[in-house]
Ligand SMILES: *Cc1c(COP(=O)(O)O)cnc(C)c1O
């Protein structure tokens with residue numbers, strides 16, 4: 299027998315899983331025992347944002363349920379092609395905020411680094427679905443230009459790895475980046491925004507855990523689960539060693555019509571997250587990106603829902619209801635108490 303180390307086994311697992319994700323709508327619908335042409339979608343939704351669903355995530359969906367809340371997050375629908383006033387290609391004006399080199403600096407002390415264009419899953423509501431990733435140099439080759447930029451701004455104490463999804467990168471690429479960041483003295487905190495653990499838990503492999511455990515940074519891993527069915531025992535098992543290293547685990551989610559806009563769903567999500575060691579951080583209002591209008595929940599309904607959540611949940615399990623407004627100096631919290 300060849301003595302594989304557990305880390306090389308794990309690495310093979312997640313990369314293999316990623317390579318065998320569903321990219322063909324027919325195959326996904328066959329697997330789910332659903333009719334073709336469900337909700338009128340084609341695999342690309344008529345645009346350049348193709349279907350992608352890891353088999354693990356598809357396995358959490360209920361077979362035969364055309365309105366499964368996990369399926370609806372990834373299913374291209376004919377509705378995506380309907381133009382709706384107020385929904386645009388770049389609702390957050392990110393293209394104006396970026397400094398080049400893949401860096402977005404909007405808020406005091408924090409810089410967000412777009413590390414890659416890829417994600418393990420393609421979420422139809424994604425506000426970056428039209429982002430011109432190819433214009434960002436950080437995505438090609440080394441990290442040097444991004445690192446020089448960060449090094450030249452002593453006002454930056456926190457770096458947020460985003461994308462796309464930073465955990466689409468190999469451990470080697472991530473290690474390169476994190477070691478480069480460690481050499482910049484004024485950076486104290488590192489945050490990783492990722493949906494990968496939720497859709498491909500095997501990504502949290504030994505090599506990644508070691509990398510995160512060894513860094514000098516105060517670390518925060520912000521996952522992205524929208525529905526209690528995404529918070530599984532497998533996720534819990536994979537997050538456990540990360541918890542043990544003392545990394546802060548948070549969740550952000552997006553409020554999505556017919557998916558998680560019911561009180562019961564939100565309460566269950568927050569309680570389940572805590573049961574696996576994750577605190578709810580943000581509940582985002584949908585960013586008005588073209589093709590996602592069918593997911594939109596109005597700010598009035600969102601406030602009402604949040605108020606009901608506040609009446610039920612302990613304060614520490616209540617996510618902040620937030621909205622991003624281009625040009626503002628922080629995310630905007632929707633206040634309830636007036
Ligand atoms: C959301 C975001 C952050 C982080 O904001 P917090 O309120 O600290 O979570 C930082 N930079 C950019 C560009 C962002 O979009």
Ligand code: SF4
Pocket residue numbers: 416417418419420421424425426461462463493494
């Ligand atoms: S994982 Fe995040 S960045 Fe990627 S498609 Fe989904 S919401 Fe967008």
